[in-house]
Amino acid sequence: MDTITFGMGCFWGPEARFGYLPGVVKTRVGYAGGKEGQPTSKNTLDFTEVLQIQYDPELLSLDQLLTQFFEQHNSTRAPYSNKYRSVLFYQNEEQKEKMYQKVEEMLQKYGVIYTAVEPLEQFYEEVTRHQKYYLQRWKPVYKKWCQLHFGEESLVQSTLAARLNGLSRGIGTLEEIQSEFQDPILEPLWCVIREELKGEREQTGDTCSII
Template sequence: MDTVTFGMGCFWGPETRFGYHSGILRTRVGYAGGKEGQPTSKNTFDYTEVLQVQFNAELLSLEQIVNQFFKQHNTTRAPRSMKYRSLLLFENEEQKSEMLQKLEEIKHIHGNSYTSVEPLHSFYEADLHHQKYYLQRWKPVYEKWQELHVEKESLVESTLAARLNGLSKGCGSLEELMQEFPDSAYDSLWSVIREVRENSKEQSEDMCRLD
């Protein structure tokens, strides 16, 4: 299991788009890349909102994740603040090399990029109400998930919660979830999803897919 951390604006959206993919095991949002104090949602100091994903490198490569990082947001536009800057954080030389190589390709294509590549020194997990933000707002589904996961995995640790968070914004499909989680104990959850999924998808599959 490998881990990679990156910032690409507000962390709610990226967690939905990356979390739905079968190669991703866990997701959590938080703050990294700063040096002043201990960040919170009320005061992030010089830290950046980031998404941290744990993934199975046999199913999903770091290259695919970094490619999607650049695909999903405009890195040629200056960020509004340190909090929402474009940031790739490496934990080892392999990650550093992959990130820098892709950054150079982007600069060659577009002329410039505001993405920073830096070492990961520390990660501060965001408050629970920021984790799987859109799943928590998908009330009937979230309540059913809670009912099925009493005293089991936490919202941060749950792979299913990551998938549901993606599905809440139109990433992936119920059929894919049912294949990945075939346990009949989830039948009631699938029924709730069918009942509430009558609205059109808010995201395109192209934005969700990890090529």
């Protein structure tokens, strides 16, 4: 497994979007790039909010992740704070080379971008209540998740949590997740999700009929 770390604004949205990508194994949010001590939720000092992804390079390439990085946020807009800047952190020479290549490609395309490339010197993991933020706020689903044996301690380690966090933001489908996770123990969870999704469709008028 390989790991990549980057900042692209508030880390909750990117964690949901990247967590749904096939090949992503784990996601966690935290802080990197600062020099002033140890950041916390209440005081991030000079650190940047970042997403760290563990992924299977046989299913998802570094090039694909870098493409997604630039597609999923506006790197041509100057950051209004160090906390929310656009930055790619490299952990080895391969990452460094490909990150600089991608930045140069974007410069040729847009003329100006504000994405930094820096070595990853330290990563500080955020507290649990900020991990899989949207899944935790999908209350009926998260309650069933905890009842099944998972609980908040597995939010960082679980691939399923990463997928559900994306689904909670309308990314992908339940059927796709079910095809990846076929353990019968999950059926009560699927039932709750189906009811939640059904309720959302009814509220928005997004219903289907067979003619």
